[in-house]
Amino acid sequence: MKFRKIVTLSTFVSALALSILPSQAAGLKFLEVPANNRGPVLTAAVWYPCVGKPIRVEIGFDYSTAVRDCPLTGEKLPLIMISHGVGGWFGNYHALAEMLADAGFVVAAINHPRDSGQSKTRDPNDIASMTQRPVDMTRLVDFMLDRWSGAPQVDPARIGVFGFSRGGFTGLAMIGGNPDWKLLLDNCPTYPGNRFCEQIRSSAIAPLAGDPRIKTAVLVDPAGGSLFTAEGLGKVTVPVQLWASEYGGDGLSPKDAATVAHNLPAKPDYRIVPNSGHFSFLPPCSQEFAKLVANSGEPELCTDTAGFDRVAFHKQFNADILAFFRKNLIEAEQ
Template identity: 50%
Template sequence: MWFTRFILIAAFSLTASLPQAAGLKLFEVPADDNGPALRVIEWSPCVSPPEEINLGPFRLPAVRNCPISGDKLPLIVISHGFGGTFLSHHDTAESLADSGFIVVALNHPDDTASNETKARNLSALVSRPTDIKRLIDFMLGSSSSAAQIDPQRIGFYGFSRGGYTGLVLAGANPDFQELRSVCQHPTGAACDRISQAALPKAPLTHDPRIRAFVIADPLSNVFHTTDSLKAVIAPVQLWSSQRGGDGVSPENLATVARNLPVKPELHVVPNSGHFAFLTICPPELAKSVPEFCIDNAGFDRTVFHKEFNAQVLAFFREKLSGADQP
């Protein structure tokens, strides 16, 4: 299967009209009655040779504000994990943009890395799906890219809490009674139940405009029954680390895979921990936060991400196919 997909992707890459680099643009979705302003980064197809753009510790191969190459393009929205940022999965975004997708990633205001005051606020479990809906509304309405997006070809990629976000958007209804606090445990599993007073109580946002979901190591203990997942009918590519961590359990994810009404495309990544899905760390980041950057002995994150990005691309190509497929 992997070899076949590799050949298909290679064939697409030989098409003369395909972009040569990812265009890069930063902007804000304005605050409204449903939430604060959202900081967003957009990657898009670009025909110019890439430059090196510095954003914090990251060096991105892209072209600032490059005119978008193509029309009726699919849109992919990326949701980071707890305490992450819109750059947490930039290599995946670049891979998709280089191949003809418009990709947007946002900083979720309630639990992005820069928000220390709300770091443990469980309201993010409600606000996150709403953030994504607001971003899609903006991309299809007021954004400068709106005219070049095909609204029938929207996909989503989420990691950890971002994976939880994707399942909710797809129609899942979590049981917050199962939320537990993270404690000392060899696998990073969660232990004590969170108090009733702290549980989110606001209604959740679902978004049927999203036609395909890539979900990586999601917060999943809140989806432990078939009833909680019965409304998820969109195609799902589900990724699991073998060892879990940070409150994410491979066993809980396996339960989600069994209970989804439409069988997902399931991948279990051998010898991987939870943070293997984060982008490859630059040296200064690896030094300052090694727990997010250093993998198990014998696991090569760079090699894994090449395969991961290729399989994500193949999945979105298939599930978001259309007459004007890039």
């Protein structure tokens, strides 16, 4: 009985102490990367560790649960860069960003100017919408390390990238991958407005520039994955977690991720998600967003095959990505 009283008192005191301590939360700032000779202004959002009470913060098509503009806490923090798919925007993976920020990561995401759903100058049918993406991300890394207010607290030796669809292509390019564009001519897309194959035939496309600061990557259903030969991936040396849908969709096939998995020099952490389509990797849609895409004629963005639970999947998906980044950017340095 005496022992039980002591435990009860100890538990009460601990709970009281926790209740009066400030709580860890995801901070959120909106920023712009200035235009330069490599590209136009980039609109971005940054999630990061801070102390405060998170609330609903509107981020465009959705909202993030975060603390707006609170001070960054911590030192030598790892940095994760997020690259969205065509028609996406910097808030697509806000739940993942919030989880990473709560765990001590700084997370930065941009709207790619040529194919973001929020861009006024988008032209996803020009091959520059693909080749410019790694440049966009490198400019974001430069900004985060040199000009962002929290730059002194970011560790430049611990940077990772997450990318979905065209963002997966972007991530491959950032870690040193280069596609063989001529392979696209064997099965050239013919949808209205597409100029990729015309541009490939008419001009040489310069190799994509990697970014040696990227130390690990999570790539999700990478667009154009079948264009990456063993030679094109021969310079990749960083750990990769590679996710693939079972059925593909939106121009992607299971062959894209399978080709990348086969041709990477080192075996990736390769995961094929049963019963999933390409858009199953998009986070669960809010009611407002589901209504928006239904009215635009693209309800497949928010629907899955029978029996696939997108809400349950993304909880595990985010947790597995956090574990991978923690293993390769935090535990690997200890």
